[in-house]
Amino acid sequence: MPKSKERCQEIREEMRNTILQKSLLYFARNGFAGTKISDLSKNIGIGQGTIYIYFESKENLFQEILKIADSNEMLREMKLLVSMPISAKKKLHMLSETVLNRLEEDETFAAMIALNTQMLLEKNEAYSSEETTYQTELYNCTSQIIEQGQKEKSMVGGSSIKLADYYWGVVYLYSLKRLFTSEYEMISAADLERTVLKG
Amino acid sequence: MPKSKERCQEIREEMRNTILQKSLLYFARNGFAGTKISDLSKNIGIGQGTIYIYFESKENLFQEILKIADSNEMLREMKLLVSMPISAKKKLHMLSETVLNRLEEDETFAAMIALNTQMLLEKNEAYSSEETTYQTELYNCTSQIIEQGQKEKSMVGGSSIKLADYYWGVVYLYSLKRLFTSEYEMISAADLERTVLKG
Amino acid sequence: MPKSKERCQEIREEMRNTILQKSLLYFARNGFAGTKISDLSKNIGIGQGTIYIYFESKENLFQEILKIADSNEMLREMKLLVSMPISAKKKLHMLSETVLNRLEEDETFAAMIALNTQMLLEKNEAYSSEETTYQTELYNCTSQIIEQGQKEKSMVGGSSIKLADYYWGVVYLYSLKRLFTSEYEMISAADLERTVLKG
Amino acid sequence: MPKSKERCQEIREEMRNTILQKSLLYFARNGFAGTKISDLSKNIGIGQGTIYIYFESKENLFQEILKIADSNEMLREMKLLVSMPISAKKKLHMLSETVLNRLEEDETFAAMIALNTQMLLEKNEAYSSEETTYQTELYNCTSQIIEQGQKEKSMVGGSSIKLADYYWGVVYLYSLKRLFTSEYEMISAADLERTVLKG
DNA sequence: AATGAATGAGTGTTCATTCAT
């Protein structure tokens, strides 16, 4: 059975991804300490033991979640955006529209943002300190756009890093709303852009 | 011992407040599930049993913390501010300066904001649903200022409640930074005001 | 696995019964407050956590034990005995022989009698007050036999309920001896019968 | 103040006795494990700490209680009774009347009997094994009376020790009723005597 | 001497992890 072998591998991969995806949401909503393996596995619809076939421990599962949350495709788009020959204001608008749209459509995306920002915020034992390159790069890209905007006089002055942090902080805020509030009112792109835009 | 009796009561009240204050910070930083009574009591500098002299359970202690977080004096100031005969822009500025100052100076204030907003955000069993009057009123006051500002053409249009929610969301964001980040960069009042101010 | 499903249920039932049976003896010997879950589980030969898979709490386990102690099969035999067309003296003798034999052979029976009588004696919060029907009925049956014996002039006069209570009190007494004393001297049926029998 | 010194001693002795007496009842009703120092002291009407001025520990207090329960004056009367030149039946009747009367009138006496018999019954670490001389002697005296009765053909045959044990077992039984049941029906002397008396 | 708040060892209960099926 040559086909069975690879099919098996495929099934394994699928299960692993299911666990990761569902756990991402669960951890984002309940936190690490607030998540019980028994509840989580019930929520996923598998036995408790199954999780331990794919992950060494609760800790390890959480780390793997942070890794995928940390390596999503947004960064690539960002780099593309930065290098585009358009105004910073336009770049910011495209970014904001994209981010808010994904936030609305994809709960998983909201969970990724939430976990990622918490990781940055808390910076403690629970989170591996090395794995924040992505977020840092995202901030760097954003601050590049902001610096461009400052030159173009369309954006407010001050530390571009601080402003990028503010911008993504607000995104984090509405990720939380997306995750926790059933009937939340999403912010508009214009609202989000006002964090850095001059009147 | 006529003095002893009332002095005793006083000491009891003091201990209760110490526990509440220290626990407020601890819970705000670690969450309910992430807080161990053993760690908490070590952090406060008392024995584990002492907590149970003043509070029925970990759950009960948390509820009491939410109660005090929900009843701080900010609201009174807000109502005064709303009724003052000055422009909405000025009101907003005074509010922002006050809030950001207290955030900087008083970690307990940051913890109150954090717990309060989380309570609003999560709105689940863990938090008593009745105790959110204060926050709601705070939002109402803010939205009144925003409505005034909209009439005065100094503030952006749209649902004033949604904008008030945005404004306080950003305050929550920087409460988290205050609580978790050792070397955080506080937002400026101008930054905060931009959430609702027209250019 | 069609067999596995029901076999699993079977095994669960078995474990529950093992815990109940062993706990019955342990509680009867050490009392509720004197029984530590850690000791009990060691005595049963299982982990502490296992008890909590089958029972909500120590309290709940104790209640379940009282329930089974309260619903043993003795009562059915008693009713049969009462309705038999023989002399009260003979009935009493058959009852006494049966009871003393079981006491000797079956430690669990002794524990049931002990817990049941204590429940009746203490009649406090620890014991659910509703669950004493069995004991009461047992007393009723016995007092019926005594009343028959009083008519037949073979038994002493006075309140038949009080005499039944005396009779079962002595049974309780020797249940305690059976439970606590390693080299006890069991009472004879004649001794037991003398509680109610005329010379 | 020579008087003050001894008066002080007197007061100390009084307090010690109050604690002993009240604790005797409390322990008899709730058992060793079921008795909390906090509840006990509340029941006595003193502070928790006061108990530790008079007794080293809960364990020690319990031992002291057993000592007084073990050394009451009943034994002296018994010895007198044994040596009296009257029939065994009469002796038994006098004993039964005395015992049942005291049981009725004096709850402390019931508690003594209860604790003493439990000590004999359980014979475990909790009870000092040496201190059972009194009870043993009481049994010896009783069995002497029974042996006299057997010679006089007024009492049933068999091991006199076993019968004495039966007799006092029933006394224990009604001590428990006295302690636990609010509206108990006390046994009559005749009922009690039937344990050993021939018809 | 008497108190009762404070303590921490000890007890009840939970939950991450293992393992027989």
Place this chain on the structure above:
DNA sequence: TATGAATGAACACTCATTCAT
């Protein structure tokens, strides 16, 4: 491979004992 019952270390909570007043 998947399961969930079993486990025991870890956590919430209690209570005998101490000690400042």
